[in-house]
Amino acid sequence: LGPGNYTGLVEGCCCDYETTDSVNELVLHPLLQELVKTPFFRYFKVKLWCDCPFWPDDGMCHLRDCSVCECPESEFPEPFKKLSRGRLVDEAICQEGKQHAAVDKTLDDKVFKGWIEIDNPWTYDDETDNSAMTFVNLQLNPERYTGYTGTSTQRIWTSVYKDNCPKYPDEELCDEKTVMYKLISGLHSSISVHIASDYLLDVSTNLWGPNVELLYDRVWKHPDRVKNLYFIFLFVMRAVTKAADYLEQAEYNTGNPIEDLKTQSLVRQLVYNPKIHSSYPLPFNEAKLWQGTNGPELKEQVLKQFRNISAIMNCVACEKCRLWGKLQVNGLATALKVLFSVNGNNPNQHLQLQRNEVIALFNLLNRLSESLKFVHDMRASMEKMERQG
Ligand code: FAD
Numbered sequence: 403l404g405p406g407n408y409t410g411l412v413e414g415c416c417c418d419y420e421t422t423d424s425v426n427e428l429v430l431h432p433l434l435q436e437l438v439k440t441p442f443f444r445y446f447k448v449k450l451w452c453d454c455p456f457w458p459d460d461g462m463c464h465l466r467d468c469s470v471c472e473c474p475e476s477e478f479p480e481p482f483k484k485l486s487r488g489r490l491v492d493e494a495i496c497q498e499g500k501q502h503a504a505v506d507k508t509l510d511d512k513v514f515k516g517w518i519e520i521d522n523p524w525t526y527d528d529e530t531d532n533s534a535m536t537f538v539n540l541q542l543n544p545e546r547y548t549g550y551t552g553t554s555t556q557r558i559w560t561s562v563y564k565d566n567c568p569k570y571p572d573e574e575l576c577d578e579k580t581v582m583y584k585l586i587s588g589l590h591s592s593i594s595v596h597i598a599s600d601y602l603l604d605v606s607t608n609l610w611g612p613n614v615e616l617l618y619d620r621v622w623k624h625p626d627r628v629k630n631l632y633f634i635f636l637f638v639m640r641a642v643t644k645a646a647d648y649l650e651q652a653e654y655n656t657g658n659p660i661e662d663l664k665t666q667s668l669v670r671q672l673v674y675n676p677k678i679h680s681s682y683p684l685p686f687n688e689a690k691l692w693q694g695t696n697g698p699e700l701k702e703q704v705l706k707q708f709r710n711i712s713a714i715m716n717c718v719a720c721e722k723c724r725l726w727g728k729l730q731v732n733g734l735a736t737a738l739k740v741l742f743s744v745n746g747n748n749p750n751q752h753l754q755l756q757r758n759e760v761i762a763l764f765n766l767l768n769r770l771s772e773s774l775k776f777v778h779d780m781r782a783s784m785e786k787m788e789r790q791g
Contacts, residue, residue, distance in 0.1 A: 524708050545596045617780055631773055708738065735762075
């Protein structure tokens with residue numbers, strides 16, 4: 403398999419590249435794009451302060467696009483608004499110069515009525531600690547080029563791979579560790595794809611657009627990175643289909659009945675879609691993992707490593723990158739929790755997810771779906787660059 407030649411089954415999965423692309427483009431991508439705009443899915447609860455447990459000297463990057471936008475109260479769904487009235491911070495000036503922005507510095511757990519508050523063992527942050535949480539409107543803070551680079555990024559990626567997710571030599575590979583490496587590498591590819599798809603092409607005119615050379619250099623010319631992107635997409639898809647009953651029955655209440663009905667209907671169309679089910683009957687088979695005699699030990703070790711990766715996200719020195727880093731690691735932790743913490747014939751019976759985990763899971767899937775689509779759309783340009791060497 404060389405660059406530009408993605409055919410056959412995605413390694414470690416039960417679907418081929420062509421089907422994955424076509425179902426993504428025709429069914430998943432349009433549904434997910436609508437879903438993430440709904441009031442339920444566009445607000446994410448996140449601890450954004452920098453409390454890096456590893457390198458306290460890490461500074462913030464200076465490009466204004468690194469910062470998360472703050473917004474007027476009118477942006478918030480009704481239940482959030484009522485609870486926070488009188489306690490909202492002064493309307494902040496959006497750092498990207500847009501009028502609509504989106505950070506509520508307060509949070510009341512009554513907003514999460516109908517949803518449990520429980521810590522996810524795969525993440526470092528205590529998900530139930532609401533004191534330092536912020537609400538961010540994800541729609542106003544797109545994941546794209548921010549100018550974040552240099553020592554801080556190198557330190558983070560090196561630490562993620564070297565200490566927590568090493569690429570083992572082939573003879574030492576066990577499935578569980580390979581899976582963890584492929585997931586992180588796939589996520590890294592997706593971040594690079596988003597940087598390439600929405601890049602600041604000209605600072606003086608503030609011109610944004612796709613940067614195909616960057617896509618080629620950072621992702622396309624490394625076949626493993628493309629393969630790992632497909633792998634993480636199918637892995638997260640599997641988690642969503644495994645939790646289908648739970649997700650379909652969950653309460654998507656934001657105080658706006660029309661919007662909430664639409665959200666429920668979109669979730670139903672995603673988790674029970676016959677086209678998706680027939681094309682991806684089992685995108686990834688998690689049942690074969692942790693089966694050996696050292697299964698429980700290995701699971702404990704991998705869980706620890708993943709929690710460490712989650713902790714490292716606190717060291718991302720660019721606020722907007724930290725937001726998306728945390729959201730996507732949280733989404734991946736939710737997928738891991740669905741696939742590996744719940745066993746039995748009817749996993750939905752024992753599953754307990756927080757509202758924020760469901761938001762992270764679907765937003766992650768949407769990011770991955772966008773990445774797949776962009777790589778696929780750019781294929782002709784990538785092949786041309788390949789031919790030109
Ligand atoms: P990097 O992407 O930093 O890669 C470092 C090294 O990792 C490479 O030299 C290569 O050896 C290896 N590598 C690269 N890709 C893969 C892969 N897919 N699989 C395996 N190994 C790989 N920047 C933005 O502009 N916008 C963002 O939203 C953003 N979000 C970020 C989120 C996080 C959590 C982190 C840690 C960084 C983020 N960055 C973001 C920075 C961005 O990821 C790069 O680090 C930065 O653009 C510098 O890129 P680079 O070319 O030095 O290579």
